[in-house]
Amino acid sequence: MARYNAADADGYVALMTDAAVEAGYRGAALREGREGVRSGLKKMFAEFPQNRAVVHARYAVGEYVVLYEEVFRSPETAPFEVISIYSFVGDKVDRVEFVR
Template sequence: MSKARFDLLDKLIERYNAGDAEGYSAFFAKDGVEAMYRGADLRVGRDGVRDGNARTFADFPQNRAIVLERQAFGDYVTLHERVWRTPEGDPFEVMSIYSFDGDEKISRVEFVR
């Protein structure tokens, strides 16, 4: 199960780094959510994920992330990422905690920053 989820997240990060909001959002369940950890929902539904990330990619066309570490914990996968908005800007780190609808789609991701 972890391998399929790791593979899915590898493809997700690939689409993120390509600035492909449509391709990125395709990995989410129809009612998938991006949220801050134990906080407010940032983007709700596949369309919300797509539209929110399209704005981010338009504002930061050289935005990119690398995965520093990944772990599977039961039904969850965590990624420790380093993200740059611009090549010359300072990166920031984020821990993302993914929940899944089976192995097929992301149902929720919460960001710890």
């Protein structure tokens, strides 16, 4: 979460497999591959330079990590809640699904 909150897209994707995917829960991919995730994050960080997330709960089960987060885009907008489900292959994130 530190890399995300530091708007460090390169550091964030360094934790992912080459074929990593970010998607809606059980849905279509939003960003595909490290480069897709990197470019999507850089665009979002440029649009919302004050973006940050607060993790309220974290659960790890097998090759999955589930985070309950509150995301703050800017002081002018209301925060939103999200559950992020991280699937791992070895020590790298292979898929992230978001429940909003």
